[in-house]
Amino acid sequence: MAEAQLAHQAGFTTAMAAGRDARLDLIRRHGIIPIDHRRFPDLDHDEHRYRTDPDYKDRYRASEAEFLKVIDELSNGRGVAILIDHIGGGLHKASLKALARQGVITTAGWKAGMHLRSVRASECIQRHLHVHTHVWRHQDSPAIREYQNHTGWIADDDPNAVWDYDHIPQLADAHTHGMVDSYFPLCRITNPT
Incomplete structure (x- = not known):
């Protein structure tokens, strides 16, 4: 969400997919085009099922076609x-x-898996650039703080998204199961005295 907000502020046309109404509303409020990924219920590709289950293959193809149609409309x-x-x-x-063509895909997370497959010949022909990163390095923090101070930008503060430190495992479980609406949940650390 932060990356999309910053790109939007820099003048880029931005879109973001989400599958919860609260998140889609948040995306819209920030001037980002919301894409409801519930429109593509079978977009999660499983190679084994794709080869062995004709019904799944048809559902995947339909979801992929709808997704690419939306992208085509948004990108002219x-x-x-x-x-x-x-x-x-x-x-x-x-x-x-x-x-x-010459598009960039950047990955900085792996909620659904760390192993990614691509066909190198196709990626070369399309001149795609793959950037794998871990968001930012510790030494980048001063520049990030300076940008925030200079522009006034800071992630949304949602009081409903503050979890007690002792409940971090429950936060992780809720996030895994799509039960957290905020993109910026915070943990409250209290002084034990």
């Missing part, structure tokens, strides 16, 4: 210039298809 047929993927796993196949 050019594809995505920069795609930020924090999910990984089976969504990677459709993400690569959504990229424009």
Whole structure:
């Protein structure tokens, strides 16, 4: 969400997918085009099922076609210039298809898996650039703080997204199961005295 907000502030046309109404509303409020990924219920590609289950194959193809149709409409047929993927796993196949020629895909998360597959020849022909990163380095923190001080930008503070430190395991479980609406949940650390 922060990356999309900053790109929008820099003048880029931005879109972001989410599958919860509260998140779609938040995305919209920030001037980012919301994409309801519930429109593509079978976009998570499973290679084994794709080869062995004809019904799954048809559902995947339909979801992928609908996803690419949305991308085509939003990009005037050019594809995505920069795609930020924090999910990984089976969504990677459709993400690569959504990229424009010379498009950039950057990954900094792996909620659905760390192993990504691509066909190098296709990626070379399309001149796609793959950037794998870990968001930022510790030594980048002063520059980030300076940017925040200079622009006044800071992530949304949602009082409903503050969890007690002792409840971090419950936060992780809720996040895994799509039960956290905030993109910026915080942990409250209290003084034990």
